[in-house]
Amino acid sequence: MITFDHVTVQYDDTVEPVLTDVDLTVEEGELCLVVGHTGVGKSTLLGAVNGLVPHFTGGTLYGTVTVDGRDTAGHPPRELADVVGVVGQDPLDGFVTDTVEEELAYAMEQLAVPPATMRKRVEETLDLLGLADLRHRSLHELSGGQQQRVAIGSVLTAHPRVLVLDEPTSALDPTAAEEVLAAITRLVHDLGVTVLLAEHRLERVVQYADRVLHLPGDGHVVSGPPAEIFRTTTIAPPVVELGRRADWTPLPLSVRDARRAAAPLRTRLTGAPIPSARPPVPSAGQPRLLDAHGVSVRYRGQAVPAVREADVELRGGETTALMGRNGSGKSSLLWALQGSGARTDGTVRVVPWGAAGAGAAKGSRDPGDVSATEARRLVGLVPQTPTDLLYLESVRQELAQADAESAVEGGPPAREILDRLAPGIDGATHPRDLSEGQKLALVLAIQLAAAPGVVLLDEPTRGLDYRAKAQLTAILDGLAAEGRAVVVSTHDVEFVARTADRVVVMAEGEIVADGPAADVIVASPVFAPQVAKVLAPLPYLTVEQASEGLAAAGTALGVAADGSGGR
Amino acid sequence: MPPRTAAARTSVGGPLPSGALTGADERRLPRTLHPLAWWIWALALATAVSRTNNPLLLFLVLAVLGYVIGMRRTEAPWARGFKYYLYLALSVVAIRVVFRAIFASGVTPHDHFLFSLPHIPTPDWYAGIQLGGPVSLEALLSAAVDGLRLACMLCCVGAANTLANPKRALRILPGALYELGVAVTVSISVAPQLVQSVQRVHRARRLRAGRTKGLRALRGIVVPVLEDALERSLRLAAAMDSRGYGRAGRATKTSRRLTGALMLLGMCGLCAGAYGLLDASTPKFLGLPALAVGALLCVAGLRLGGRRITRTAYRPDPWRFEEWAVAACGVLSATLLFTNVGFDAAELNPSIYPLSWPTLPLVPTAAILLAGAAGFLAPPPLPVKRPEKAAK
Numbered sequence: 001m002i003t004f005d006h007v008t009v010q011y012d013d014t015v016e017p018v019l020t021d022v023d024l025t026v027e028e029g030e031l032c033l034v035v036g037h038t039g040v041g042k043s044t045l046l047g048a049v050n051g052l053v054p055h056f057t058g059g060t061l062y063g064t065v066t067v068d069g070r071d072t073a074g075h076p077p078r079e080l081a082d083v084v085g086v087v088g089q090d091p092l093d094g095f096v097t098d099t100v101e102e103e104l105a106y107a108m109e110q111l112a113v114p115p116a117t118m119r120k121r122v123e124e125t126l127d128l129l130g131l132a133d134l135r136h137r138s139l140h141e142l143s144g145g146q147q148q149r150v151a152i153g154s155v156l157t158a159h160p161r162v163l164v165l166d167e168p169t170s171a172l173d174p175t176a177a178e179e180v181l182a183a184i185t186r187l188v189h190d191l192g193v194t195v196l197l198a199e200h201r202l203e204r205v206v207q208y209a210d211r212v213l214h215l216p217g218d219g220h221v222v223s224g225p226p227a228e229i230f231r232t233t234t235i236a237p238p239v240v241e242l243g244r245r246a247d248w249t250p251l252p253l254s255v256r257d258a259r260r261a262a263a264p265l266r267t268r269l270t271g272a273p274i275p276s277a278r279p280p281v282p283s284a285g286q287p288r289l290l291d292a293h294g295v296s297v298r299y300r301g302q303a304v305p306a307v308r309e310a311d312v313e314l315r316g317g318e319t320t321a322l323m324g325r326n327g328s329g330k331s332s333l334l335w336a337l338q339g340s341g342a343r344t345d346g347t348v349r350v351v352p353w354g355a356a357g358a359g360a361a362k363g364s365r366d367p368g369d370v371s372a373t374e375a376r377r378l379v380g381l382v383p384q385t386p387t388d389l390l391y392l393e394s395v396r397q398e399l400a401q402a403d404a405e406s407a408v409e410g411g412p413p414a415r416e417i418l419d420r421l422a423p424g425i426d427g428a429t430h431p432r433d434l435s436e437g438q439k440l441a442l443v444l445a446i447q448l449a450a451a452p453g454v455v456l457l458d459e460p461t462r463g464l465d466y467r468a469k470a471q472l473t474a475i476l477d478g479l480a481a482e483g484r485a486v487v488v489s490t491h492d493v494e495f496v497a498r499t500a501d502r503v504v505v506m507a508e509g510e511i512v513a514d515g516p517a518a519d520v521i522v523a524s525p526v527f528a529p530q531v532a533k534v535l536a537p538l539p540y541l542t543v544e545q546a547s548e549g550l551a552a553a554g555t556a557l558g559v560a561a562d563g564s565g566g567r
Numbered sequence: 568m569p570p571r572t573a574a575a576r577t578s579v580g581g582p583l584p585s586g587a588l589t590g591a592d593e594r595r596l597p598r599t600l601h602p603l604a605w606w607i608w609a610l611a612l613a614t615a616v617s618r619t620n621n622p623l624l625l626f627l628v629l630a631v632l633g634y635v636i637g638m639r640r641t642e643a644p645w646a647r648g649f650k651y652y653l654y655l656a657l658s659v660v661a662i663r664v665v666f667r668a669i670f671a672s673g674v675t676p677h678d679h680f681l682f683s684l685p686h687i688p689t690p691d692w693y694a695g696i697q698l699g700g701p702v703s704l705e706a707l708l709s710a711a712v713d714g715l716r717l718a719c720m721l722c723c724v725g726a727a728n729t730l731a732n733p734k735r736a737l738r739i740l741p742g743a744l745y746e747l748g749v750a751v752t753v754s755i756s757v758a759p760q761l762v763q764s765v766q767r768v769h770r771a772r773r774l775r776a777g778r779t780k781g782l783r784a785l786r787g788i789v790v791p792v793l794e795d796a797l798e799r800s801l802r803l804a805a806a807m808d809s810r811g812y813g814r815a816g817r818a819t820k821t822s823r824r825l826t827g828a829l830m831l832l833g834m835c836g837l838c839a840g841a842y843g844l845l846d847a848s849t850p851k852f853l854g855l856p857a858l859a860v861g862a863l864l865c866v867a868g869l870r871l872g873g874r875r876i877t878r879t880a881y882r883p884d885p886w887r888f889e890e891w892a893v894a895a896c897g898v899l900s901a902t903l904l905f906t907n908v909g910f911d912a913a914e915l916n917p918s919i920y921p922l923s924w925p926t927l928p929l930v931p932t933a934a935i936l937l938a939g940a941a942g943f944l945a946p947p948p949l950p951v952k953r954p955e956k957a958a959k
Contacts, residue, residue: 056805081811093799094806096749098734098756105881110811112877119882140759155810340773372776381774388771391790405776432794446775 001162001194002026002049004221006063009044009053018044020219022063028161029192031185031208033199033226035235036215038435038465042198045213045221046164049196050084051077068161082111084162085155089463090171091147092139100142100150101126101135107158118157125153129183144326145176149183156187162194163187170200170463173326173491174526177204184208200465203237203494203530206230207254227251235466238494238530241543258534269538269546272553277518277541278319278501279477287351289453289485290314290337290379291364295346297332297509306332308509309346314454314485316353319476321500321517322489323527329509330489331384334456337487338381339367350378353453353484376406379454380447384462386439387432395434395442396427399449406450418445421475437468441475454485461492473499496521497529497541517541597947600639602731603739604890604945608897609727612938613720615901617845620916621925624935625715631939632726638942640729641949652725656718663714668702677921678703709919738880741869745878749812753803760799764792814877822871829868836861892944896937903934 004024010017018041026032034042047053051072054061065072068083077086085107088094097103104125108118126132129149134142139150148168155163165184169177185208187193199205212229214222222229227250230240243252246265252258292312298305307329314320322330335341337348349364367375383389392398399414406414418425422441425434431442440460447455457476461469469492476486476499490496496503496517503520505513505527513520521527522539531540540546616628640646674680680703687698734755737748768791777787807813840858843849904915909930917925 050809052805052809056808077805077808078811078814081809081814084809086806086809088802088806090802092760093802094810095756096753096803096807096810096812098752102881107810109878109881110814112879115879115881115883118879122881140756158811335770338774340770372773376774376776383767383771383774385767385771385795387794388768388791389775391787402775450776 001028001030001068002196003066004048004063005066007048007065008062008219009041009048009059010062011057011059017219018059019048019221022219022221024213024221024223026194026196026211028194029188030210031188031195031197032211032213033197033202033205033209034213034215035198035202035229035233037217037235037467038437038463040215040217041219042215043166045215046086046166046196046198048072049162049164050080050086051075052086078110081107081160082158083160084164085152085158085160087148087151087155087163087165087168089167091144091151094151094154095139095147098139099135100131100137100139103139103150103154104131104157107155111158113158121157121159125157128156128186129153143176144172145179148172148176148180152180152183152187156193160193162196164196166198167200167463168197169204174493175325177201181205181208200463201237201492201494202235202466203239206237206240209253226253238543239534242531242534242546245543245547255530255533258530262534265546265550266535266538268553269535269540269549272549274539275545275548275552277497277545278499279481286316286318286483288313289316289353290348290350292337292348293346295333295336295348296344297329297336297342298344299342304509305344306509307336310506310509310511312337312504312511314487316453316483316485317480318501319480319486319488319499320502320504321496322487322504322506323491323493323496324506328506330506331458332509333506334381334458334487334489337367337454338379338456339370339375340372340381343368350454352378353451373405373450376447376450377452379456380444380450380452381456382440382443382447382458382460384458386443386460389443389446390431390439393430394427395425395429395431398431398442398446399427402446402449411449411451414445414449417448418442420478421445421448422471435468436463437471440464440472444475448479452484454487455479456487456489458489459491460488461490461495469495470498493521493527493529496527497532503527592943592947595946597949599732599735599884599949600730600893600945601739601884601886601890602736604886604893605731606727606736607894608938608941609723609730611894611897611901612726612935613723615904615934615938616716616719616723618904618915619931620712620716621914621928621931622712622715623925623927624915624931625712625719627927627932627935628719628938629722631935632722634939635942635945636726636729639945639948643732645733646729649722649725649729652722652728655725656721659718659721660711660714663710663717664707667706667710669698670696674701674703674706678705679922680704681707705919705922708922712919735884739884741873744869744872757796757800757803761792761796764795768792768795822874826868826872829864829871833861833864833866833868836864889944889946893941896940896944900934900938903937904931 002025004022007019007022008017009019022045034045036042044053044057047057048061048065049067049072051065053059055072055076061073067080070080070083072080095103096106101122104122105118108121113121126135129152131146131149131153134146134150139147142150148171152163152165152168163184168184169180172180181204184195184197188195188208197205197209206226209226212224212226214229214233216222216234230236230251230253231244236244239255239258240251240253243258243261246261248258248261252261290312291314292310295307295310295312296305297307310333312333322333324330332341336343339348348366348368350367351364365374365378367378370378390398392401395418396415399418402414415427418441421444422438425438425442431439434442444455444457460472464472473495476488479486480501488495488499500517502515503513503517504511505520518539518541521529522532522536522541528536529541531542531546535546540549612628612632616625619625636649640649668684680701683701684699686700689696689698734752737751740748765788768788772784772787777784836857838861839853840855840861843853843857844855910928914926914928915931917923
């Protein structure tokens, strides 16, 4: 279906080619997963399939890419629209019309499909993706999952043979992501559509893949069946990592397979002391840095409050994860705690960092009452779109501006903070050219320049790959170790399992659960990380924890599995 | 609204548009009228309005517009905008009257003197214009009537916008103007995103304790918003390209040039024709003939330009008897006012000097009432589904 023949892609502004001599064939009806770190050329590979690379992006493509017998050299993307459907990361970016039905018809109108056929196909697609109830709705009032399904439907109506999806679930909460992935697998199984899918959160998709294309980062592409490729890849979902350490063959890709292979492992672990998934928090001696009581947020013109009577206590040295559906009030709560967002009711008291200790509660202040300069010294917030804060031409200027703005006596300059968070960022780089992880680090450094005791991050894991997430975990651990209180709102359960000491779950603006991470997420069917699902009822959260547990029990994980683990 | 619930109970079609359906309407299938029919109707009515200065007739036109809109508009957001056209119309009248009072042209001995504004002397080189001075009833009335005529024409356009879905109206643009339609649609959907983007960045400014007002703050807001918008538009362009926008055209260089030339000439003809038609003092050949030639050239240009585009429309609006009927009653009413048959042209423009009470001439009144027939000739509009209803 798709053939890459000695393909090399070279952009004008880079020295090394992004893809080097790629040879690969994707058969019809395969669900093909593209994995690799950020910046190794996944998007380039996907873009080359429908000719966006190089027709739209620029650069030079050597070799030939053939899709359904058509060479992309002679066919620009629009001429391939009837063969390849492309769905991007944020569905809102690709919408041309404004209602569901018209959006579904758009591609067909461009392809000059006869009106009668068009009418029929729209109805079929509405049913196929479960959108019939939404047909007259405006695209902007749909939920993220619904929007992404419309985006998929809008390319499906052209009856393409190939579907290319570039991180279709990265902007969605777990439930919405499930919804979209279920739709995709259904297309593969029922219609025989060939799917090329890039995804950061592998744990969601690995089990559905027929083939994996791994981009190790040197411009080459390794292709093979998932169980084979994941033996050696640098990135793998937790279930695969557990399988790799336990040396299970064949490598389990789904929780179900792993659970069946893990029975002996569970027996061995039962009764052993359970090591902590996180470095111990000295929370007993730590002061309460933030004390919020009865916080409510209600926006003008909206009947339902975004946050309803939330009580939050944050201690120094503790990392808290804030979870919940999209629209459950996580962002509103964070903004209200920082003092910049709306707060209709309730009190927030923040103890200035450094002033903590005996009698510190007296010096506590409300970040909503003080000036913005004062508020950011109390609570630092990294918003969902960190680039909103960046407006200068280079990293150096941004950092200098941050120093000028905050001017904390005796505090380290922003550059020093940034080097500690993410070493090796060139000061002359334009902030927009940084990777997602680096942008996040830059904004975090700018906010930390004011030396706040409480640090809030609104969905920082969006668009980060495994490596960047691991780095973020390290950064946040570092902040907590300095005695700060850290709050991260996120959908990523695996990230929470590694990063959070405490989990707060919100629903419809109310806090519905608040407790130690292990207690809150292990038992939850939605929020449980993969390792917890495999090893339940044992309360293990991460792979590292499991191998430590076994080491403590006297056996290495691999040895434990050798005798009885292999099926 | 009790009548609405009562009607909803008896009909199978779900929620009903504003205004309960009368007995006759319940038997008719609701559907959307072709937007072009509404536009022809409204523009014809506006043309008719341009003929008359008779305030009674002008008020009758407003009443007719109100009736038709009340009968045939939907609950969609774009259909709720007529009141803004009314506000605009009122301000047009008010501005005209105020200007007439300030830039007074003096009073003749026969005029009814109303009041006097302080006179501001103007320098010699500015002698043509007089500021302040005595104001007469006649001057104000003529300004008000003039304003009312303009206001009526505005309301006609407003009515077309209220009755015909603007988005569907854009879709009937000829193929050669398709890009224009897309640009408008995209900008309509992008505008709210831009507003959100500005709000988000403005709110984020406080996080850095940056200024939120003044010129220096502007940079902190404009730069991220523009960068955001630029990136988004690039992604949109890529998405549109991947979905087949702008597929193979067979336009050659000569045919493109020919299209351009035809359109330009045609537009000139149209403008000259419209001017000639509306201004009675221009020579005869500048009226209808120029308009006809211009229209012909434009149609030819659009045809030629449209030929290179291969595209189909999803659920195109049909053109049936109702469309003919609605367009015809508008055009007929304009024609009646222009032919001067059966009434004295002076009755259309009652004199203000000397002041006289306007009469209601029979034929023009009938003509305008005829335009109102569109209110029941057009099929009842499709009900707009509410999100909560649709979810059930």
